[in-house]
Amino acid sequence: MCAQQLVLRQRMELLRALSCGATAEPLDCVLDLLLSWGVLVWEDYQSVRGLAKPLCSNTRDLLDLVYSKGEQACSLLLAAFNQVLPESQKAGLCFGKCRPVGLNAKGTPTTACQVLLSDRPILVRKLRDRLDDTLDALLEAGCFTSKDCDEVLLPVYTPSQKVRRLLDQVMFRGEGAANVLLRYLPQEDITTPGKEEKQLSAECLLYQKKLRSSVLAQAHFLSTYGGTGRFSLDDIYTESLLELLPADRATTALGLEDVVGLVGTLNEEADTVLVSGEAGTGKSTLLQRLHLLWARGVLLTEILLLFPFSCRKLSAEKRALSLKELLFLHCCWPDRGQDELFQFILDHPHLVLFTFDGLDEFRKSFTDEERHCCPTQQAPVPVLLFNLLQGTLMKGVRKVVTSRPHAVSPALKRYLRKEVFVKGFSPEGIACFVRKHHSDPTIANRVVESVQANTALLGLCHIPVFCWIVSKCYKELLGCGEGSPQTITDVYLMVLQHFFQRRVPQEHQVLGKGWLQEHLETVVRLGRLALEGVETSCYVFPAAQMQNCGITEQDIKLGFLIHCKDLSDSTDCSRYEFLHITLQCFFAAIHIVLNKHGNRSVIPKLFESQCRPLPGLNCMFLRQCINHSVEDDTNTEETPNLQIMAKFVSGLLSQRHRNLLSRSCPAVTLEWRAKQVLKCLSTGMQRHFKTIPRPVEGEKKSMHAMPSFVWLIKCIYEMQESQIAKEAVAKLEVEHLKLTYCNIGPVECTALAYVLQHLQSPIGLQLDCNTVGDVGVEQLLPCLHVCHSLYLRNNNISDEGIRKLVEKGIHCENFKKVALFNNKLTDECTKHFAWLLKSKQNFLSIRLGNNNITSQGATHLAEGLGYSQSLQYLGLWGNKIGDKGAETLAEALKDSTTLIWFSLVDNGVGNSGARALAKLVRRSTTLTELWLNQNCISRDGVEHLIQALEVNSSVKDVWLRGNNLSPEEVEELSLRESRLTF
Numbered sequence: 017m018c019a020q021q022l023v024l025r026q027r028m029e030l031l032r033a034l035s036c037g038a039t040a041e042p043l044d045c046v047l048d049l050l051l052s053w054g055v056l057v058w059e060d061y062q063s064v065r066g067l068a069k070p071l072c073s074n075t076r077d078l079l080d081l082v083y084s085k086g087e088q089a090c091s092l093l094l095a096a097f098n099q100v101l102p103e104s105q106k107a108g109l110c111f112g113k114c115r116p117v118g119l120n121a122k123g124t125p126t127t128a129c130q131v132l133l134s135d136r137p138i139l140v141r142k143l144r145d146r147l148d149d150t151l152d153a154l155l156e157a158g159c160f161t162s163k164d165c166d167e168v169l170l171p172v173y174t175p176s177q178k179v180r181r182l183l184d185q186v187m188f189r190g191e192g193a194a195n196v197l198l199r200y201l202p203q204e205d206i207t208t209p210g211k212e213e214k215q216l217s218a219e220c221l222l223y224q225k226k227l228r229s230s231v232l233a234q235a236h237f238l239s240t241y242g243g244t245g246r247f248s249l250d251d252i253y254t255e256s257l258l259e260l261l262p263a264d265r266a267t268t269a270l271g272l273e274d275v276v277g278l279v280g281t282l283n284e285e286a287d288t289v290l291v292s293g294e295a296g297t298g299k300s301t302l303l304q305r306l307h308l309l310w311a312r313g314v315l316l317t318e319i320l321l322l323f324p325f326s327c328r329k330l331s332a333e334k335r336a337l338s339l340k341e342l343l344f345l346h347c348c349w350p351d352r353g354q355d356e357l358f359q360f361i362l363d364h365p366h367l368v369l370f371t372f373d374g375l376d377e378f379r380k381s382f383t384d385e386e387r388h389c390c391p392t393q394q395a396p397v398p399v400l401l402f403n404l405l406q407g408t409l410m411k412g413v414r415k416v417v418t419s420r421p422h423a424v425s426p427a428l429k430r431y432l433r434k435e436v437f438v439k440g441f442s443p444e445g446i447a448c449f450v451r452k453h454h455s456d457p458t459i460a461n462r463v464v465e466s467v468q469a470n471t472a473l474l475g476l477c478h479i480p481v482f483c484w485i486v487s488k489c490y491k492e493l494l495g496c497g498e499g500s501p502q503t504i505t506d507v508y509l510m511v512l513q514h515f516f517q518r519r520v521p522q523e524h525q526v527l528g529k530g531w532l533q534e535h536l537e538t539v540v541r542l543g544r545l546a547l548e549g550v551e552t553s554c555y556v557f558p559a560a561q562m563q564n565c566g567i568t569e570q571d572i573k574l575g576f577l578i579h580c581k582d583l584s585d586s587t588d589c590s591r592y593e594f595l596h597i598t599l600q601c602f603f604a605a606i607h608i609v610l611n612k613h614g615n616r617s618v619i620p621k622l623f624e625s626q627c628r629p630l631p632g633l634n635c636m637f638l639r640q641c642i643n644h645s646v647e648d649d650t651n652t653e654e655t656p657n658l659q660i661m662a663k664f665v666s667g668l669l670s671q672r673h674r675n676l677l678s679r680s681c682p683a684v685t686l687e688w689r690a691k692q693v694l695k696c697l698s699t700g701m702q703r704h705f706k707t708i709p710r711p712v713e714g715e716k717k718s719m720h721a722m723p724s725f726v727w728l729i730k731c732i733y734e735m736q737e738s739q740i741a742k743e744a745v746a747k748l749e750v751e752h753l754k755l756t757y758c759n760i761g762p763v764e765c766t767a768l769a770y771v772l773q774h775l776q777s778p779i780g781l782q783l784d785c786n787t788v789g790d791v792g793v794e795q796l797l798p799c800l801h802v803c804h805s806l807y808l809r810n811n812n813i814s815d816e817g818i819r820k821l822v823e824k825g826i827h828c829e830n831f832k833k834v835a836l837f838n839n840k841l842t843d844e845c846t847k848h849f850a851w852l853l854k855s856k857q858n859f860l861s862i863r864l865g866n867n868n869i870t871s872q873g874a875t876h877l878a879e880g881l882g883y884s885q886s887l888q889y890l891g892l893w894g895n896k897i898g899d900k901g902a903e904t905l906a907e908a909l910k911d912s913t914t915l916i917w918f919s920l921v922d923n924g925v926g927n928s929g930a931r932a933l934a935k936l937v938r939r940s941t942t943l944t945e946l947w948l949n950q951n952c953i954s955r956d957g958v959e960h961l962i963q964a965l966e967v968n969s970s971v972k973d974v975w976l977r978g979n980n981l982s983p984e985e986v987e988e989l990s991l992r993e994s995r996l997t998f
């Protein structure tokens with residue numbers, strides 16, 4: 017069907033897609049692209065967007081206008097929709113085949129205003145972070161007045177809308193203003209496509225084409241689908257949650273384009289962006305998506321050449337290479353004009369992007385000790401890689417590197433431009449992924465329901481690799497009823513069973529109870545290969561190594577191993593890798609557990625190396641397990657894969673899997689190994705407890721968990737024996753357990769609650785700055801009865817999480833304090849807190865700072881406050897309570913005989929709010945601190961507070977910094993009342 021027909025047929029859907037949300041952002045993004053591709057001219061844009069019309073009539077005008085411009089315009093319109101709409105909105109829409117590749121129908125821009133149009137999408141992105149500075153530059157040049165600036169900065173606009181207003185104003189002012197704006201921007205930030213393309217010689221263009229097509233071919237399928245061709249990345253890709261590190265509340269939803277974009281830049285001098293995330297959270301897949309979209313010319317359009325590298329493959333490169341050889345040998349060989357091409361790359365670093373996937377899989381740890389800056393001189397690959405990342409070699413080329421967090425050393429952090437953390441799927445993302453995976457909606461619904469019914473599994477499915485396994489093994493999942501997976505070992509045993517099941521002749525249908533025993537030889541062979549790989553940080557296996565481990569054709573056919581993907585010739589048939597590295601760890605763990613001739617000290621050493629990483633202690637000890645010589649070229653860092661392996665070892669040796677395994681290994685051996693694991697876990701925990709310092713007088717006894725604490729807890733969880741969990745914390749005597757910045761997500765919450773619920777006496781559990789989310793909150797509920805305080809600042813929690821927390825919390829006698837600063841809470845959550853305050857007369861502290869609570873929320877909260885006879889601390893800093901809300905709260909609290917501390921900092925409170933609060937001060941006999949900084953209280957409000965303080969003796973401090981008072985007023989008022997702090 018032609019594009020014009022597609023636009024016509026899908027008019028309703030297209031209209032809805034741009035007008036259904038509350039925001040005009042999607043429409044504006046489509047307009048930006050159409051302007052930049054020359055489909056719309058400036059006048060068209062004004063006629064569509066200029067007048068204040070409802071969103072749907074703007075969109076209708078756009079559809080009419082483009083339709084009238086003919087086939088090419090319509091096909092670009094569809095391409096723009098395809099680029100702008102989120103995956104969830106694309107279902108059912110057809111976008112035709114047009115792929116705009118850096119095109120501008122009008123050719124090279126010749127004026128500054130034309131550049132503003134052709135570069136509009138990039139400018140919108142880039143100027144978002146430097147809006148204030150840009151306005152200053154325009155102000156200074158006399159192109160803008162301060163009134164113009166204020167209009168651009170009106171708070172009703174989103175940052176992108178502000179930039180668009182700025183660009184529109186500059187366009188109105190003409191060439192002069194446009195030139196100032198472009199002069200102000202660093203040159204590499206603006207791509208003037210005509211200019212770059214003119215510089216690209218025929219050789220370069222040919223090479224770009226070849227590179228694009230090989231990247232496209234390689235990025236088309238996901239390797240976990242084993243090249244079955246069942247799903248292309250387009251079919252299955254589901255957006256994961258991304259976060260800037262350190263977390264930045266101002267930046268909410270981060271998109272793929274922001275990975276390389278300016279947002280979140282910490283170090284302007286550095287060129288390397290780190291994408292970090294735990295195993296299987298989707299780092300490689302995200303990079304693959306980036307590659308695919310670049311190759312199609314829909315993302316990173318300013319990048320002319322993108323060179324993707326796999327650290328796994330680079331590890332295998334033993335030759336010394338020059339940079340030129342590295343690029344051309346490992347990515348794409350130029351058929352001609354190599355020198356000219358390489359010179360172009362050297363001359364235009366800002367048009368080039370290198371990506372390095374899986375730095376944690378690189379055999380050497382990052383170091384900045386050896387300098388190498390000559391692009392033509394040969395050097396060992398680690399030297400090239402580390403110097404590229406530092407920017408010593410090819411400064412200015414942008415680099416994106418993915419890695420698990422533990423493998424990122426402080427030395428590397430110094431060279432990072434920014435860090436983006438991949439958190440995995442949201443709950444909606446899980447459902448979306450499952451639906452993409454199953455074309456039959458009935459099956460998809462059953463899988464989604466069964467995942468949602470099992471909260472432990474739901475927690476696991478936030479990690480895409482588990483979500484993939486669960487979707488793939490849906491028959492096993494749906495068939496296991498009550499016994500559905502709880503642990504990651506359960507999930508991986510399920511995948512094992514699934515792959516063997518595929519080999520069972522149809523007439524037998526299901527595997528017997530002894531399925532593992534039946535396939536033992538295969539499992540042992542694969543296990544040996546896997547373990548050899550882990551011990552040498554080797555994840556790609558040449559034929560010789562496979563032969564050495566006795567891997568047969570039949571073993572390969574099972575599907576756990578796949579051909580290695582290679583950029584230069586899409587598959588390399590001589591080398592294999594496991595479907596996913598976590599599967600390799602699983603096989604390695606099986607080998608350790610089942611190996612009849614294994615060395616007795618392997619398990620203690622495996623755990624010891626993770627509990628107490630000592631310099632020089634690495635995975636070499638594993639060699640004793642398989643006992644043969646390997647090249648001495650290992651990653652000497654402690655590797656997170658060992659931790660994953662140890663978790664599987666714990667899970668496999670748990671009582672619940674004993675029956676399955678005892679058919680393949682003598683029961684006494686399993687028993688003995690399980691005891692070894694238990695001993696290691698118990699010693700590991702004791703060692704942590706020993707690190708707890710004695711409390712200083714007046715302070716609580718608290719423990720800040722070391723990174724391996726969470727891992728130990730997860731190993732205990734894998735064992736699924738409550739007695740073990742009980743014993744593990746029997747001797748833990750702390751009042752406060754601190755687990756801030758520990759990457760605690762839903763999976764970790766499940767394990768923590770499983771163990772901590774057995775604590776003898778209540779603790780304060782501090783989980784600030786993690787990724788707990790609503791599902792994590794639900795996972796924590798089993799241990800809520802032993803928490804007197806729960807600190808969940810900065811954890812992406814919404815009202816729904818609070819509903820569940822409160823529902824359980826009102827029945828927990830010990831639970832008395834909650835801190836939820838910086839989450840996603842709205843007025844809705846205050847209804848739940850009101851209920852908590854009504855139902856629980858020993859609740860002491862609620863802190864809800866930096867959320868989205870308005871005067872409406874204050875009204876709900878007030879209902880509960882009126883009943884509370886216990887609340888001492890109420891923190892609402894950084895919300896939008898306003899005067900009305902302050903009045904309501906003050907009224908509700910006026911009879912409180914328990915309130916000690918109250919904060920309404922930065923809440924838009926003015927004089928009438930202050931007057932109401934003064935009444936509260938007048939009556940209260942318990943309040944000691946009132947925090948009112950950063951509001952808009954002026955002299956009149958303060959007078960009321962002073963008068964109230966005259967009759968109050970309990971209040972020690974009223975904080976009033978940053979209000980509407982002149983320095984003279986501040987001086988005078990502080991002399992009158994010393995308890996006021998300005």
Ligand SMILES: Nc1ncnc2c1ncn2[C@@H]1O[C@H](COP(=O)(O)OP(=O)(O)OP(=O)(O)O)[C@@H](O)[C@H]1O
Pocket residue numbers: 238239240241252253254255256293294295296297298299300301302374419420449480481482484596597598
């Ligand atoms: N965004 C996504 N959409 C669809 N599937 C995904 C996505 N992310 C990950 N997956 C699935 O999870 C699997 C594992 O993801 P991936 O290999 O990208 O994780 P990773 O973070 O790179 O893992 P590791 O650190 O262990 O190498 C993928 O092969 C794919 O099946």
